[in-house]
Amino acid sequence: MAFAVTLITGGRLGDRFGHRPVFVAGAASLLAGCAPGTGVLLAPASRRVCSPG
Structure with a gap:
């Protein structure tokens, strides 16, 4: 259930903000x-x- 919620939320964020920024934020978090x-x-x-400087 937790994986499904994360997957759906990540997909929605990717649709809204773009896949690359969401991936970079996830990689930084990891x-x-x-x-x-x-x-x-x-x-x-x-x-x-x-x-x-």
Whole structure:
């Protein structure tokens, strides 16, 4: 049941926003879920915020 809800919701989002952005968001979410800790998630964001330019 949970898979069906996810599949239907993903399909609707793909129809509305385009398949590529929905796929990229899903891939980013999967990679974030596989991160070993919060430092891995926060390091790129802090580097982007603290970098001059």
